[in-house]
Amino acid sequence: MSTIDLAATTRPVVVGVDGRPHTRNALDWAIDEAVRRRCGIRLVHGRSVPVQGPHIEPLMAASDEVSRRVLHEAEQRIHSVSPSTPVTTATGIGGPGALLVDASTDAGLVVVGARGRGTVSSAFLGSSSVEVAARAHCPVVVVRELPTTSSPASGVVVGSDGSEVSNAAIGEAFGEAHARQAPLTVVHAWLFDFDDTNLPAVDAESLQENMVRQSSAVTSQSVTDWSEKFPDVEVRLRVVNAHPVEALADLSREAELVVVGSRGRGGFRGLLLGSVSQGVLHHAHCPVMVVRPETG
Numbered sequence: 001m002s003t004i005d006l007a008a009t010t011r012p013v014v015v016g017v018d019g020r021p022h023t024r025n026a027l028d029w030a031i032d033e034a035v036r037r038r039c040g041i042r043l044v045h046g047r048s049v050p051v052q053g054p055h056i057e058p059l060m061a062a063s064d065e066v067s068r069r070v071l072h073e074a075e076q077r078i079h080s081v082s083p084s085t086p087v088t089t090a091t092g093i094g095g096p097g098a099l100l101v102d103a104s105t106d107a108g109l110v111v112v113g114a115r116g117r118g119t120v121s122s123a124f125l126g127s128s129s130v131e132v133a134a135r136a137h138c139p140v141v142v143v144r145e146l147p148t149t150s151s152p153a154s155g156v157v158v159g160s161d162g163s164e165v166s167n168a169a170i171g172e173a174f175g176e177a178h179a180r181q182a183p184l185t186v187v188h189a190w191l192f193d194f195d196d197t198n199l200p201a202v203d204a205e206s207l208q209e210n211m212v213r214q215s216s217a218v219t220s221q222s223v224t225d226w227s228e229k230f231p232d233v234e235v236r237l238r239v240v241n242a243h244p245v246e247a248l249a250d251l252s253r254e255a256e257l258v259v260v261g262s263r264g265r266g267g268f269r270g271l272l273l274g275s276v277s278q279g280v281l282h283h284a285h286c287p288v289m290v291v292r293p294e295t296g
Helices: 021-037 056-081 096-106 129-135 164-180 201-229 244-254 275-283
Strands: 013-016 041-047 087-093 109-113 122-124 140-143 155-159 184-190 235-241 255-261 288-291
Touching: 013 021, 013 096, 021 041, 021 056, 021 109, 021 140, 021 164, 041 056, 041 096, 056 087, 087 096, 096 109, 096 129, 109 129, 129 140, 129 275, 155 164, 155 244, 164 184, 164 201, 164 255, 164 288, 184 244, 201 235, 235 244, 244 255, 244 275, 255 275, 275 288
Parallel strands: 013 041, 013 109, 041 087, 109 140, 155 184, 155 255, 184 235, 255 288
Antiparallel strands: 140 288
């Protein structure tokens, strides 16, 4: 599994840019992350394909000029913040989603921007950030909102359910918390309506206590090995009776980053992440990292 360590610092942070505000936010986040990882940044820009016709040459020339301008402005922005960060660029004709997935093969992280609250819309030029997150060969961070507080109390937040998927996410979350010198909040959320069980109050209370006890054990076990690898990370365990999306979105209000695991399924078109990861992408108040076990 890929966590932030010296072996990973040679792999660049890949970020998609097109000059629009949401991709500028993604670029700013990527710059900070590259500085933490002590690695370079690879800028990716997808060029639209002009309609075939008698004016295709000037349209191609205009597209080339736009691409050069977007990449130049992004490179200048990086150098103004971190002059020592190495920068490489990549461009190609067509949707940038495929370009980002291709670039993820030798990347440590892919960063994409997404527009607006309540939807995870196109990262840029029609590329779906959800599709990139589900197809990339490394973890993907979707930046729809930057952290809403300058002193995030929750630090890094990660969901846990005892599965291989969440274990991969927890590993990445420990690495991110270590790099930020921030606390890590590990959340195990389960939704159960005890009022609908028709059990006597004393039995319902006993059932709830048993579920909390079992969930706490699963959560503690999931962080043991990672705590040994990252002994400096302050770990906070949270077991709550709530929908996982609701619990993670609520904690994201005071977090730097939320990390979720997802298996992903299907092909490139119509591909979906898991319901929890998609829900968090829709509702989180800070950047969200999506981790799949096969990307580690």
